[in-house]
Structures are given as structure tokens and as C-alpha cells.
Amino acid sequence: MKRIKFKTIHKTKMADTITPVGLYLRFRDTYANTLLLESSDYHSKEESFSFIAIDPVISVKAENDHLSFSHKGVELENQKIGRNFNAIFDRYSQTIDLDCSEELKPFNGFYGYTTYDAVQYFENISLNVEQAPSAIPLMQYSFYRFIIAINHFNDEMTLIENIEEGTASRIKEVQSIIDAQAFNTQKFEIVGEESSNVTGEEFKEYVRKAKSHCKRGDVFQLVLSRQFQQKFKGDEFNVYRALRSINPSPYLFYFDYGSFKLMGSSPEAQIKISTEKAIINPIAGTFRRTGNMADDILLGKKLSADKKETAEHVMLVDLARNDLSK
Structure with a gap:
């Protein structure tokens, strides 16, 4: 497959008056399939970032045991996966010829999701499709034209544009949306x-x-x-806004794919890859925060001494070690 060349440019500005939710609301009506990955753990650590991915250019999708490759919404290739997922996905990812500075590489790449049922592509596991049908693709990742990275520790925002060879930059167009003050919100109500x-x-x-x-x-x-299941009328994004209020976390996400939306809130990352090292940091055992530091410390000590919680954590660490060995 022919390689597609991109050149990356960027602009940086202060973000002390900008929120990820407000920024996302500015873009979603103009650009379809916009993704939000948010950290509500502001200022806790230097790597506390939120991301907004705008305008997918290249997409890879696993659906009905086939892996497809699309460029600007046009499907160029579709292959049966079988046991060849890694080889096919690697070949598709190699189609991107990216001229990008080292400082921007951690923010650039594919954004998307992997469902639990996609385990069949990595392990020798067969699922009963009739008993567990999937209403959405088991995996979907896209390479986006624009990425907004908000560094909450430094209150700094980086706007990244991946410009495909033969096309002109549109970074000013996106910048004008960022600078706009108004955005639309809609109501939400349950039905039945x-x-x-x-x-x-x-x-x-x-x-x-x-x-x-x-x-x-x-x-x-x-x-x-x-x-x-719950029927509703209105804007699903209000459910995400309620979720982030009730359950703030370092790993929040809202993915709008048009015909379906994905949202969630997690206290832990599934896996982190940095400086060519893969890290899994499993969490086991929780308690409700009291708002009183002394009480929280006491509860934390009780949790650490709990035999059941300790056994679970040892098991999860062992499973993580096995996963990393693969």
C-alpha cells in the first residue's frame, strides 16, 4: 500500500482560561467524529494532559472478523483477520510517513478504542458471536489531522496539525474556533x-x-x-458531564462516532508506554474518601492490611507480569 506523507506543525498558547469540556463543545458541531480524552486530576503531576482529536484522516477498523483501512472516509482495503491481526495492523500503520518533531511525537499517532471482545485477535480464544453479538466495531483507531493537547500542570495548550502532502494548512481555521467564546449546549431527559x-x-x-x-x-x-438500557431524548454529552462530576478521574473519555458514542471514567491506565518501556500499574481495593485526611490515612492502612485485598493485588500484579511477558 502506498505511503501517505504528512508534515506536522504546531502552535502553543496559554490555557488557564480554557476547559476541555468547553473546548470540545466548540468543535463537535463543526467536526464529526471528534474525540475527547480528559484528565480531571489537574495539577497533580507533570504528565496530567487532556486531548481533543479532530478530523480523522486515516482509520483502521475491526468488524465482523475483517480489518479495514480508510483514507478520508473512503475504504481502500478490507482483509479477513483470522490470526493475522498484528501483521495486518502493522502494515496499515506503516502507511503513514510522518515528518514530526520529537517533542510532538508523544501526542501524535492513532486515537481510538479496543473492546474486551477484541481479545480474540490476540489470544487463542473463540467467542460465540450469536451469544455475544457486537453492535459496534471491536476496535477502531484513527490518525487525526488536528490534535489539541492541554497540559494542566503548566496551563499550556498545544494545537497540532498533521498536513497531508499536497494540501494547505487549516490551522488558522481551528484557531478561530478555539478563540470563539460561544458554544451550543442541549438538554437531556430520560424516556420510559x-x-x-x-x-x-x-x-x-x-x-x-x-x-x-x-x-x-x-x-x-x-x-x-x-x-x-435507558431510552432518552437530547444530548448524550450531558451524561458524560454528569459522570465526570460524580466520578472525576485521571482517565475520562468521550468518543463520538456518529451512530454511537463511548464514554467512561477510570482511575487507572490499562498500560503506559514511555521511553520504550511498557508499564502496567494495577489497582486493587478502594474506599470512599471522607474529606478528612487523618481518617483517609487510617482507612488506607486498614486497606493495606486486609488479607483479601492484598491477595487480589498480588494476583493482579502476577497477571500484569504475564501480560508484559507477551
């Missing part, structure tokens, strides 16, 4: 009653079975979940 794919009694029975498997030694841990 909440529903689930599993009843409360059925879920309790699953829990009893899971505990039985753990006691017999069949497994170390089982994570059970239920799906909930």
Missing part, C-alpha cells in the same frame, strides 16, 4: 423505564455460581456484569 438483559434474581444466581467456582479453585476471580 430502565431495563436490563438480566433480572436481579438471575444476577444473584450468577454471583452464587461465581463464588462456588472460586471456592473450588476453578478460577481466582470472576467479574460479573449486567447491561442496562
